[in-house]
Amino acid sequence: xxxxxxxxxxxxxxxxxxxxxxxxxxxxxxxxxxxxxxxxxxxxxxxxxxxxxxxxxxxxxxxxxxxxxxxxxxxxxxxxxxxxxxxxxxxxxxxxxxxxxxxxxxxxxxxxxxxxxxxxxxxxxxxxxxxxxxxxxxxxxxxxxxxxxxxxxxxxx
Amino acid sequence: xxxxxxxxxxxxxxxxxxxxxxxxxxxxxxxxxxxxxxxxxxxxxxxxxxxxxxxxxxxxxxxxxxxxxxxxxxxxxxxxxxxxxxxxxxxxxxxxxxxxxxxxxxxxxxxxxxxxxxxxxxxxxxxxxxxxxxxxxxxxxxxxxxxxxxxxxxxxxxxxxxxxxxxxxxxxxxxxxxxxxxxxxxxxxxxxxxxxxxxxxxxxxxxxxxxxxxxxxxxxxxxxxxxxxxxxxxxxxxxxxxxxxxxxxxxxxxxxxxxxxxxxxxxxxxxxxxxxxxxxxxxxxxxxxxxxxxxxxxxxxxxxxxxxxxxxxxxxxxxxxxxxxxxxxxxxxxxxxxxxxxxxxxxxxxxxxxxxxxxxxxxxxxxxxxxxxxxxxxxxxxxxxxxxxxxxxxxxxxxxxxxxx
Numbered sequence: 001x002x003x004x005x006x007x008x009x010x011x012x013x014x015x016x017x018x019x020x021x022x023x024x025x026x027x028x029x030x031x032x033x034x035x036x037x038x039x040x041x042x043x044x045x046x047x048x049x050x051x052x053x054x055x056x057x058x059x060x061x062x063x064x065x066x067x068x069x070x071x072x073x074x075x076x077x078x079x080x081x082x083x084x085x086x087x088x089x090x091x092x093x094x095x096x097x098x099x100x101x102x103x104x105x106x107x108x109x110x111x112x113x114x115x116x117x118x119x120x121x122x123x124x125x126x127x128x129x130x131x132x133x134x135x136x137x138x139x140x141x142x143x144x145x146x147x148x149x150x151x152x153x154x155x156x157x
Numbered sequence: 158x159x160x161x162x163x164x165x166x167x168x169x170x171x172x173x174x175x176x177x178x179x180x181x182x183x184x185x186x187x188x189x190x191x192x193x194x195x196x197x198x199x200x201x202x203x204x205x206x207x208x209x210x211x212x213x214x215x216x217x218x219x220x221x222x223x224x225x226x227x228x229x230x231x232x233x234x235x236x237x238x239x240x241x242x243x244x245x246x247x248x249x250x251x252x253x254x255x256x257x258x259x260x261x262x263x264x265x266x267x268x269x270x271x272x273x274x275x276x277x278x279x280x281x282x283x284x285x286x287x288x289x290x291x292x293x294x295x296x297x298x299x300x301x302x303x304x305x306x307x308x309x310x311x312x313x314x315x316x317x318x319x320x321x322x323x324x325x326x327x328x329x330x331x332x333x334x335x336x337x338x339x340x341x342x343x344x345x346x347x348x349x350x351x352x353x354x355x356x357x358x359x360x361x362x363x364x365x366x367x368x369x370x371x372x373x374x375x376x377x378x379x380x381x382x383x384x385x386x387x388x389x390x391x392x393x394x395x396x397x398x399x400x401x402x403x404x405x406x407x408x409x410x411x412x413x414x415x416x417x418x419x420x421x422x423x424x425x426x427x428x429x430x431x432x433x434x435x436x437x438x439x440x441x442x443x444x445x446x447x448x449x450x451x452x453x454x455x456x457x458x459x460x461x462x463x464x465x466x467x468x469x470x471x472x473x474x475x476x477x478x479x480x481x482x483x484x485x486x487x488x489x490x491x492x493x494x495x496x497x498x499x500x501x502x503x504x505x506x507x508x509x510x511x512x513x514x515x516x517x518x519x520x521x522x523x524x525x526x527x528x529x530x531x532x533x534x535x536x537x538x539x540x541x542x543x544x545x546x547x548x549x550x551x552x553x554x555x556x557x558x559x560x561x562x
Binding site: 018019022023024027030031053054055057058061062063066067068070071072073074076077080081084087088119123124125126127128129131132 | 174175177178181182184185186187188189192193198201202205206209212213215216217219220288289291292293294339340361
């Protein structure tokens with residue numbers, strides 16, 4: 001399966017995205033920081049659904065849990081769910097133009113955050129601050145450059 | 158949206174995506190359940206925290222390098238100014254601690270102890286921030302872990318007040334939850350009145366909320382909040398915050414009170430981990446009990462209606478807090494002088510006998526009664542009246558004070 005599947009690049013990009021996700025930033029940048037790891041996972045589940053797929057989403061979510069989650073498994077579940085939908089519909093999403101892709105990613109991020117919101121509330125660690133929703137918007141805006149960077153190899157060939 | 162009917166399943170290998178997703182979802186639920194309900198994943202967390210620590214260290218290295226660069230390039234004048242300032246501060250602190258010695262000795266004498274008590278803090282360890290708290294989740298990572306003896310539920314302070322406590326401890330790092338995190342609750346006492354309540358994190362990096370005070374509670378802006386010693390994590394008497402806003406609406410049953418922490422919770426980069434002497438009266442009650450659940454604490458540590466049961470069974474009651482030997486010595490004569498103890502024998506009603514004992518009927522402690530609606534039979538509220546009440550035997554009341562710091 002290694003032939004043709006960009007597993008190595010996927011893992012490296014996920015790792016870099018994780019670093020970008022946890023690197024300390026000043027207050028306002030911190031709030032507006034898009035969730036790079038989720039964007040990377042979504043990119044790979046659209047453009048190489050067999051390389052990582054739901055497993056990549058789940059493990060990335062688990063890493064997010066270790067770094068910033070009150071309960072292990074919360075981010076993992078939310079990200080696995082969104083990844084599942086994106087993997088399933090990857091051909092449709094892939095064929096859409098850039099702007100519509102951004103909108104779809106916006107919906108995906110919103111679904112992820114809503115799911116996480118429910119899980120947080122149910123497990124007794126609610127974050128009710130409206131600031132938690134900001135990264136959905138910034139993530140959707142950042143989607144176009146992110147996917148351009150990640151898909152550089154495919155586009156060139 | 159585009160997620161309509163699923164036509165394009167990738168059925169290349171292995172089980173279908175739907176099945177795999179179900180598998181992962183079940184796995185997530187199991188992990189969440191284990192982590193949340195039973196704390197069975199504490200070891201897993203420990204390992205993961207140890208494994209991810211290098212990443213966090215690497216990620217925060219640019220910031221620390223920048224800080225180091227700033228420190229190195231500091232000019233001679235700035236250093237000299239800082240030196241002068243620190244020397245002033247040192248002199249001030251030395252003067253103050255001189256006074257502290259005298260006060261501690263006086264306090265010890267008042268408590269009927271032969272010698273002044275040792276300080277409640279036994280050991281200090283400086284720690285540095287590795288990862289700053291995010292605006293949404295007010296927790297941060299420090300560079301000390303279980304290899305340094307750090308334990309879960311340890312108090313974290315800076316030079317001005319309480320910062321928070323450790324929640325997850327890894328081998329080389331520990332996660333600290335700030336007192337301003339909405340999930341954190343700290344038992345506090347208003348210094349001016351002795352009124353006890355609980356301060357919750359308000360969620361915005363800089364303030365605490367006191368949601369459990371009745372509308373007519375005696376709270377004013379400017380009041381100082383200190384730890385009450387309940388809850389088993391923080392010792393009594395450490396500064397926590399200063400009240401900034403009080404909205405007492407006559408229609409609302411509860412007052413809305415805001416307070417700003419003394420500790421610079423959002424700008425600190427260095428802080429102190431503290432180990433407290435177990436046998437000190439002001440120490441938090443044994444850590445083995447209350448560290449698991451931050452919200453509820455230990456049910457055994459509810460404000461006790463202290464005095465009455467003790468004369469009857471002195472020894473077993475005193476064992477959990479393990480008071481100093483001098484304290485138990487003061488307690489024994491009390492048991493023998495049980496006849497003089499009607500004031501102490503009526504726990505929640507101890508205010509009434511105290512008032513009765515005063516023939517003039519002037520009860521200066523009356524305003525203190527307003528606190529009882531909050532904290533029930535507040536032992537602190539019970540002690541001051543019982544103090545002057547039996548003037549013949551001063552032993553029983555000093556006994557009650559160290560028990561309920």
